[in-house]
Amino acid sequence: MALLLLIGAAVLFKPWLLFIDVRVDDDIPVVAAAPTTGTDTTAPDPAGSGGDSGPATTTSPSTPLPTQSAAGPALLSQGTFIDHEHPTSGTASIILQSDGSRLLAIEGLQTTNGPDVHVWLSAADVVEGVDGWYTAGSAERVDLGPIKGNQGNQVYPIPDDMDLDRFPTVDLWCVQFGVSFGAAQLSTTPS
Template sequence: MKKWLAIVVLVVCIPVGWWLLSPLWINKEVNEELPTSTEQATAMEEKSEVIVEQPKVQEYTGMFVDGDKTHHAAGKAYTLTQDGKRFIRFEDFNTTNGPDLYVYMLDKSNEIAKGINLGKLKGNQGNQNYELPSNIDMEKYDKVIIWCKAFDVTFGTAELKEI
C-alpha cells in the first residue's frame, strides 16, 4: 500500500512541482514586429515596393513597475493603431516568469473581475503586441498588468498616461 501511495504522490507532485517551479529558471523571449497593415503584408508577399501607412503611436504610454518585492517587471507599454485596430505593445519588456501569467487592462477599481483579459502572456521577455477591443475606453482602462491567475498575484503594472 505504501508503495502505491508513494507512486501516486510522485506522479502528482513531479508535474505540479515542474509547473510551479520551472518558470523560475526558464525564460521565454518573444520579439514580435510592429503590427503591419494588410496592404503592407500583401506588398511584402508580392515583393513590390509599395509605401503604406506605418502604425501610429497613440497618446497613451507607460513604464512597467514591479508588482512587489518578489515579482519584477520593466519595459515600456504603449498603444498604437493599424488598419483601424488598436494594440498595446510592450517594448524592452522583462518580467519575473511565472506559471499562469495573463495580460489584463484594468480600470481605476484595480479589480481583475472588472478588467479586460487580453490573453496569456506570450513571453516574459522581449517585444510583443496584444490587440485591444475596438470599443475600449482608454480613459477608463488606464492600466495594463501582468497577473498570475493561479496565485492571484500581480507581477508588474504599467499605468498608461496621455502624453
C-alpha cells in the same frame, strides 16, 4: 504517498518555469514622433452595419485622439512597468494604427516566467508595493490573452469597442495564483 503529493505539487506550481525564459520579438509599429490632435473619438464600426448603436466610443469626448496621417501609427498612451510579485521592467504603449485599430505594445519586457500569466487592461490604478499585488484582481478588466513570453517585445490587439479611458493600467496577472507580476500605469501622450 509523499511522492504522489510531490508530483502533484510540481504539476500544479510548475516551479521549473522560474528557470526558463521565453523571449518574444514581435514587430512594434513605429509611431509618429509628435502626433497632432483632432477630435475624432470613435472607432470605426467593425461590422460596417451602420446599425442603431452607432460607432463604438473609445475615449471620452474630452480626450482628443491623435489624427492619423500618412506618417502612420500614433501613440495614444504609455507607461513604465513596476515590480509587484516579481521584478518587472519595460514599457507599455497603446498605439492607434492607420486603419483605426489599436494595439498594446510591450517593449523591453523583463519579468519572471510563470504559470498562467495573462495580459490585462485593468480599471484599477497601479499601486506600488505588496498592496498593489492584488489590486487588479478585484477590478474590472479586459483579458488580452496569455503572455507570449517573459522577455522582449510583444503586441496584443485591443477590442475595437473597448473604452480605453476605463482601463488605464496594463497588468501582468498570474491567474493561477491571483497575483500581479508587474503593472504599468498608462498616461496620455502630450499633443
